[in-house]
Amino acid sequence: MSKQMTGAEMIVEALKDQGVDTIFGYPGGAVLPIYDAIFNQNRVKHVLVRHEQGAAHAAEGYARSTGKVGAMLVTSGPGATNAVTGLTDALLDSIPVVCITGQVPTHLIGSDAFQECDTVGITRSCTKHNYLVKSIQDLPRILHEAFYVARSGRPGPVVIDVPKDVQFATGTYSVPKNAQHKTYRPQLKGDLGKIKAAVEMMAKAKRPILYTGGGVINSGAAAATLLRELVSLTNFPITSTLMGLGAYPASGKNWLGMLGMHGTYESNNAMHDCDLMIAVGARFDDRITGRLDAFSPGSKKIHIDIDPSSINKNVKVDLGIVGDVAHVLEDLVRLWRAEAHVAEPKALDKWWKQIDEWRARNSLAYKASPTTIMPQYAVQRLYELTKDRDTYITTEVGQHQMWAAQHYHFEKPNRWMTSGGLGTMGYGLPAAIGVQMAHPDALVVDIAGEASILMNIQEMSTAMQFRLPVKIFILNNEYMGMVRQWQELLHGGRYSHSYSESLPDFVKLAEAYGAKGIRCSDPARLDDAIREMIETPNAVIFDCVVDKMENCLPMIPSGKAHNEMILPDFGDDIGGVIDEKGKMLV
Amino acid sequence: MNAKSASPSPTPASPPSPYSSAFARENAETHTLSVLVDNEPGVLGRVVGLFSGRGYNIDSLTVAEVAHESHQSRITIVTTGTPGAIEQISHQLERLVPVHKVTDLTLSVRAIERELAMVKVAGKGDARVEALRLADAFRARVIDATLESFVFELTGAPRKIDDFIELMRPIGLVEVSRTGVAAISRGPKPI
Numbered sequence: 001m002s003k004q005m006t007g008a009e010m011i012v013e014a015l016k017d018q019g020v021d022t023i024f025g026y027p028g029g030a031v032l033p034i035y036d037a038i039f040n041q042n043r044v045k046h047v048l049v050r051h052e053q054g055a056a057h058a059a060e061g062y063a064r065s066t067g068k069v070g071a072m073l074v075t076s077g078p079g080a081t082n083a084v085t086g087l088t089d090a091l092l093d094s095i096p097v098v099c100i101t102g103q104v105p106t107h108l109i110g111s112d113a114f115q116e117c118d119t120v121g122i123t124r125s126c127t128k129h130n131y132l133v134k135s136i137q138d139l140p141r142i143l144h145e146a147f148y149v150a151r152s153g154r155p156g157p158v159v160i161d162v163p164k165d166v167q168f169a170t171g172t173y174s175v176p177k178n179a180q181h182k183t184y185r186p187q188l189k190g191d192l193g194k195i196k197a198a199v200e201m202m203a204k205a206k207r208p209i210l211y212t213g214g215g216v217i218n219s220g221a222a223a224a225t226l227l228r229e230l231v232s233l234t235n236f237p238i239t240s241t242l243m244g245l246g247a248y249p250a251s252g253k254n255w256l257g258m259l260g261m262h263g264t265y266e267s268n269n270a271m272h273d274c275d276l277m278i279a280v281g282a283r284f285d286d287r288i289t290g291r292l293d294a295f296s297p298g299s300k301k302i303h304i305d306i307d308p309s310s311i312n313k314n315v316k317v318d319l320g321i322v323g324d325v326a327h328v329l330e331d332l333v334r335l336w337r338a339e340a341h342v343a344e345p346k347a348l349d350k351w352w353k354q355i356d357e358w359r360a361r362n363s364l365a366y367k368a369s370p371t372t373i374m375p376q377y378a379v380q381r382l383y384e385l386t387k388d389r390d391t392y393i394t395t396e397v398g399q400h401q402m403w404a405a406q407h408y409h410f411e412k413p414n415r416w417m418t419s420g421g422l423g424t425m426g427y428g429l430p431a432a433i434g435v436q437m438a439h440p441d442a443l444v445v446d447i448a449g450e451a452s453i454l455m456n457i458q459e460m461s462t463a464m465q466f467r468l469p470v471k472i473f474i475l476n477n478e479y480m481g482m483v484r485q486w487q488e489l490l491h492g493g494r495y496s497h498s499y500s501e502s503l504p505d506f507v508k509l510a511e512a513y514g515a516k517g518i519r520c521s522d523p524a525r526l527d528d529a530i531r532e533m534i535e536t537p538n539a540v541i542f543d544c545v546v547d548k549m550e551n552c553l554p555m556i557p558s559g560k561a562h563n564e565m566i567l568p569d570f571g572d573d574i575g576g577v578i579d580e581k582g583k584m585l586v
Numbered sequence: 587m588n589a590k591s592a593s594p595s596p597t598p599a600s601p602p603s604p605y606s607s608a609f610a611r612e613n614a615e616t617h618t619l620s621v622l623v624d625n626e627p628g629v630l631g632r633v634v635g636l637f638s639g640r641g642y643n644i645d646s647l648t649v650a651e652v653a654h655e656s657h658q659s660r661i662t663i664v665t666t667g668t669p670g671a672i673e674q675i676s677h678q679l680e681r682l683v684p685v686h687k688v689t690d691l692t693l694s695v696r697a698i699e700r701e702l703a704m705v706k707v708a709g710k711g712d713a714r715v716e717a718l719r720l721a722d723a724f725r726a727r728v729i730d731a732t733l734e735s736f737v738f739e740l741t742g743a744p745r746k747i748d749d750f751i752e753l754m755r756p757i758g759l760v761e762v763s764r765t766g767v768a769a770i771s772r773g774p775k776p777i
Contacts, residue, residue, distance in 0.1 A: 134627075183624070308680065308681075309678050316670070
């Protein structure tokens with residue numbers, strides 16, 4: 001059914017037709033007609049953020065926790081440039097987001113008009129795709145195509161730049177019959193011959209490991225179910241990247257914990273010593289591989305990924321299967337059920353015995369303290385007191401993020417929102433807002449650091465305005481903890497500008513926004529304080545005062561291999577572990 | 587206790603750099619890629635931006651619309667890199683939404699490569715005669731002439747053009763304009 005309407009009305013209409021119920025945005029001169037169209041309806045709820053970066057992270061949080069496309073709306077110029085960090089974050093973590101940006105009227109483009117910037121030029125390298133809409137005739141197709149591109153294949157952010165005259169122009173709107181891109185068709189089914197080969201390799205494996213990532217989450221609930229089935233059929237050990245946590249339950253007996261730079265001893269050693277690695281929706285990022293030429297030297301590698309460019313990018317694999325994780329796992333599980341079995345169960349038993357020895361090393365241990373709250377302890381208590389609830393966790397970036405990944409355990413996918421690829425400080429609070437909008441009755445906790453939280457603290461106003469009871473759980477060590485830790489590792493403990501000077505009083509800060517502030521520095525009081533936080537129906541800033549100099553361990557120092565980890569009982573002096581070459585890395 | 591762990595299997599002998607991947611030690615090769623794209627605003631920017639953003643080389647690049655009805659352009663890119671890098675470049679190009687098809691003409695088929703060059707040569711006396719004689723041998727056409735200069739037009743494989751330019755250098759080469767390589771596969775089938 002086609003209707004006459006303005007470009008601005010088309011945008012709102014297309015959002016409705018795409019099933020968008022919430023859009024995060026900030027108005028400005030170049031998007032006023034769209035805001036007028038939003039004013040005249042009530043199907044799409046607009047959440048007014050306080051900074052466009054917040055809109056992007058909120059859309060990410062919404063998308064990551066629902067599996068739907070996140071939507072955001074910002075004005076031209078600074079509106080668009082402020083969104084760039086969030087768009088890049090969504091690109092690196094493959095989060096589907098559609099971002100509508102206003103643009104100066106077509107006839108002013110290129111004249112350095114007020115609040116003009118080359119939005120499609122600036123966002124070309126930080127989006128999966130972007131559009132400049134030059135004519136009202138193109139707008140309906142582009143709007144729907146953008147959602148298709150954002151969610152299909154390897155998901156990512158898409159920008160639609162709409163000049164103000166196009167928003168005012170009148171045209172014919174109809175939902176395109178085939179809301180696909182004319183040529184973009186990602187491959188979903190994997191090559192059956194290759195999947196058969198994978199099954200054969202898996203049956204023969206003596207020391208296998210499943211290395212899973214964010215692609216499993218992106219592929220949807222079916223992928224996580226199939227993954228669990230595959231693990232129970234094969235009894236293979238499984239580890240996951242930061243982005244993939246929750247795809248396999250942390251309580252599962254085959255779970256080795258997260259791998260990589262701050263992964264567990266058992267997962268990293270198993271990666272190093274395995275004879276078959278099955279990478280599922282993971283991309284061999286440098287936080288995972290450590291030193292590339294010493295990465296899992298003795299293994300055959302199978303890589304399942306929807307993005308052909310991920311295969312053989314960092315690590316050469318023996319068998320690359322291009323396809324969607326759920327589609328490939330479906331075939332893999334079916335073939336395994338039909339014909340395969342572990343050829344050498346004794347070898348697998350021996351492998352598990354080895355893994356249990358590594359597990360017994362208890363690499364996540366830390367020195368408890370009766371007087372100071374250890375950050376790991378804080379996360380553990382938070383986990384114990386929230387695990388039986390409908391809980392979603394977001395994080396900022398740094399030590400607290402890694403402690404959260406290590407000590408908070410996820411049973412389900414889509415419960416863990418963190419900035420993995422880009423490592424964006426300031427991600428957690430706006431992401432929590434996005435999550436809470438999608439899940440109004442859930443408990444949403446942003447595990448934060450005192451430095452990160454200040455990067456988007458203005459979003460407290462958003463939380464208050466929309467009565468979003470997000471809980472900000474700050475592990476406050478008065479340092480940019482990860483920076484300080486690296487300065488200890490690499491720069492002789494010269495803590496250049498990593499001390500969080502002149503911190504606000506977080507309790508008073510919470511109160512200034514109209515939220516509740518809680519401070520706790522006593523381990524004996526921590527449980528009560530966390531309970532108080534959970535039971536508060538309003539937003540809370542929890543200032544958890546923790547040990548200042550604790551390092552996040554275990555750790556693979558940069559430039560080292562998986563079997564060269566620093567473990568918690570390494571000693572007090574971790575400086576001098578990294579050689580000159582390692583210092584060059586990030 | 588020193589907890590720096592010892593694992594059952596040893597790490598390989600000390601490598602040149604922690605960065606080095608399996609590909610880094612391979613030799614660089616020059617490949618010609620044919621890229622079919624939607625002819626829409628910004629598409630060339632996406633392709634070029636991908637090369638600069640990811641640190642790939644462009645040796646030459648040509649582009650023109652080849653199908654008006656379907657608005658498709660064909661970009662021919664000559665690039666140099668290790669086989670691993672070339673494979674990455676192809677896959678990264680395929681990721682771009684307006685890119686239909688990427689063919690590595692160097693890998694998949696015997697391709698014909700042609701380039702057009704205009705070569706300006708200045709000189710008098712014997713040099714002019716020699717320039718004309720060589721131009722004739724290379725089947726270069728004179729497309730501009732003055733009493734002290736020629737502009738030659740020459741079409742051929744890049745190597746032939748290189749050779750011609752080298753021969754003109756001592757005679758009085760002034761400047762060169764080259765189109766970059768256009769390439770097509772042999773035989774009846776499209777790429």
